[in-house]
Amino acid sequence: SFNSVCKPFNSCGTATFPGHSFYITPNNDAEANIILQRITVQDGECLYMFDPYDENIPQSDQSVKRYGGDSGLKRLNSDEREQYFLQKQNIDFARQYKAFTGADWLTVYTNRDRPSHKMWPADHFGQDNWVTSKETHFVKLPPKNLLEKVPDTASERRLGPNDPRPLADYRSSQKDLNMKLTALSIAPRAFEIKNFLSKVEVAHIIQ
Numbered sequence: 554s555f556n557s558v559c560k561p562f563n564s565c566g567t568a569t570f571p572g573h574s575f576y577i578t579p580n581n582d583a584e585a586n587i588i589l590q591r592i593t594v595q596d597g598e599c600l601y602m603f604d605p606y607d608e609n610i611p612q613s614d615q616s617v618k619r620y621g622g623d624s625g626l627k628r629l630n631s632d633e634r635e636q637y638f639l640q641k642q643n644i645d646f647a648r649q650y651k652a653f654t655g656a657d658w659l660t661v662y663t664n665r666d667r668p669s670h671k672m673w674p675a676d677h678f679g680q681d682n683w684v685t686s687k688e689t690h691f692v693k694l695p696p697k698n699l700l701e702k703v704p705d706t707a708s709e710r711r712l713g714p715n716d717p718r719p720l721a722d723y724r725s726s727q728k729d730l731n732m733k734l735t736a737l738s739i740a741p742r743a744f745e746i747k748n749f750l751s752k753v754e755v756a757h758i759i760q
Contacts, residue, residue: 562636566659571596577603579619589616599657600647606637654740670707673744675736682734682744687712689725690751725751 558580559565567575573594578585590603590613604610605620612622621628629637647658673682699720704710718724734744750758 562633562640569594587615587619589613589619599659600644602644604641672742673734675739675742675744678736678739680736682736684732684734686730686732687716687718689718689727689730691720691723691753691757692725692751693723694753694757695720695723 556567556575557565559577569575571594574591576591577589578587579589589605592601592603594601602610605612605616606623606626608623616622626634626637643658650656650658673684674680712718732746732749734746737743737745
């Protein structure tokens with residue numbers, strides 16, 4: 554049955570299981586019976602590539618006839634070649650990523666957006682990082698009429714050196730809130746932050 558249309562130099566995803574077999578055909582009804590590559594899902598493998606230009610990958614007769622094998626790479630224009638080699642770089646990175654983490658890389662290397670929030674280092678178990686915030690713990694619950702929508706972006710929420718502390722009358726009077734992030738895991742990164750919330754804040758969340 555039909556799964557999806559995958560554009561050149563792109564990727565597609567599907568729900569599958571070990572032993573599931575599917576095949577790749579050209580994207581038109583007239584050539585729907587032409588099988589370019591057959592793939593059978595193997596246990597522990599999530600990434601499969603159709604690369605008609607790599608001489609190190611066995612090619613079907615139909616694939617060679619249509620794309621010209623490794624010599625067909627010369628037919629690509631400059632933009633297509635750039636996209637092709639970007640995907641080759643992505644595949645190489647995916648192999649290194651899996652060798653290091655044991656997990657498959659399911660995105661595009663170099664095209665992925667940078668993290669929107671700072672990633673604190675976790676080079677070893679028990680590593681400590683200190684974070685300071687002007688927004689100290691709440692010690693009293695503010696009335697609902699004083700509560701406003703939290704800004705969507707971090708840049709809007711960040712307080713400058715001279716900015717007033719929101720709802721200061723209901724917060725701890727200490728100058729800053731100092732938090733220690735202790736690394737519990739390296740990959741993926743996981744941290745423990747003791748005393749992250751006050752008793753008032755915990756009670757509010759539970760309610």
